[in-house]
Amino acid sequence: MSKLKLEHGVSRIRRAKLQSSIDQTVADDIELLAEWSNNETNYVINELLRFALTQEEEFQRHKISSATAAPTKPALTPIKSVSEPAAQPDMAVSSTAART
Numbered sequence: 001m002s003k004l005k006l007e008h009g010v011s012r013i014r015r016a017k018l019q020s021s022i023d024q025t026v027a028d029d030i031e032l033l034a035e036w037s038n039n040e041t042n043y044v045i046n047e048l049l050r051f052a053l054t055q056e057e058e059f060q061r062h063k064i065s066s067a068t069a070a071p072t073k074p075a076l077t078p079i080k081s082v083s084e085p086a087a088q089p090d091m092a093v094s095s096t097a098a099r100t
Contacts, residue, residue: 004051006037006044 022030030048034041053059
């Protein structure tokens with residue numbers, strides 16, 4: 001079984017906006033993990049999602065077959081790069097996240 005490994009203090013990455021509501025207990029654990037690893041909450045969430053996606057074997061097979069079956073299409077809406085992270089609102093999950 002693979003393990004999730006967070007590097008301490010590494011959290012500056014290019015981002016795309018994704019909004020979601022998560023359980024309060026999960027939000028609390030993510031915030032604690034971010035504090036423990038000295039990273040931004042966004043980084044922790046990205047790493048958790050990346051880890052989960054790589055663990056799902058059926059999805060990985062689908063991803064590979066989709067990439068080989070369909071020709072590459074240009075993106076309809078380009079992802080905008082954030083040149084100055086402090087100028088953009090933080091998409092971090094806070095401890096006040098809504099319960100579902």
